[in-house]
Amino acid sequence: MKKYICPICGYVYDEAKEGVKFVDLKDDWKCPLCGAPKNLFEAEAQVVEEIEELEETDELREMSYGEISALCSSLARGCDKQYLFEEAKLFTKLSDYYNKKSKTKTINNLDELLSKINEDLEKNYKQARLVATKKEDRGALRVITWGEKVSMILKSLINQYEQDKNFINKTKVYVCDICGFIYIGDNKPEICPVCKVPSFKLLEVGKEG
């Protein structure tokens, strides 16, 4: 008897409990929680091996300037939430400083960005979910779920843009200031579909000039 895990939502199909072998389920069977197709499910045995292969390292890896900048802007938000405005300002200044120091990454087309997003969806988020599930870290599972959903949206928007470069021309672009969800359309939704924050936190990104 094996267990099969949904890579989208973490739902566990336990053959012992269900009384039906996973392979015997119909091909159009879907995850009862999130609707993911059967062929995405992974057997748990693989999962455990994968986790055990991961090495634990004690050393703090060197952070890039881009990472330092993002950590500083995150801490600026943390100070802002606590009404520590002076501290928030200093962290924002540091974030800008390291952002300027960091180099942009040259790409020839948006496909290169797409393949990085695919790598996240196919590998990085999956591995992180397995580890966070095993270690019962609910907060990490939350950030993984939001990030995965936003990544899927970014992927589909880039695909749309590549097919029809005009699809943004006559409409508006919004970014959720909490989770990074991008909405392209005339009227933003009442709540963010990913993190459920009310619409006033969906901020418009206008056209320049």
Next chain:
Amino acid sequence: MSSLRAVRNLRICSKDCLCLYVCPTGATDTETGQIDFEKCIGCGACSKACPSGAISMVPYQYPKQQVKDKLVVEKLNEIIRSKVEQEKMAQYVYDNSDDVVLKQFSKALIRANRLIVEDLYREAGYMLPQSQNTRDFLNKLLDENIENDIKDDIKKLLDMLELNE
């Protein structure tokens, strides 16, 4: 001194101004709308009276942040590195395009990636600016070769942020 202080969320404040009537020390009558922290004694009267729920009582000292499992942190860091790279790709597109719409789109992508990374850092052991992790991070920045005014800002932050663990 009380362990709490009142703070006002200006986005919610409906200017009913009951806080003015109930505050025993006159800490709520500032022109900016924020509470005067010097005068606030943390009694909570304004927070209880506020009809729009715009005033909350927050502690001066926050509890120690949750300890994160090393392996979880490592996995989240892998996503962080990837998303930072994506932000830098979008930044490249933004810097090298004259097309108004592509600029707008890439700007949204830059922002989205940055927000994802900020959120990841909060779950990867940097929730509280007052944590030991944050201190270690800031101290490590000081070791690097950076401009003096930036060094001063980092030292200022180390002074201002009270360690809570």
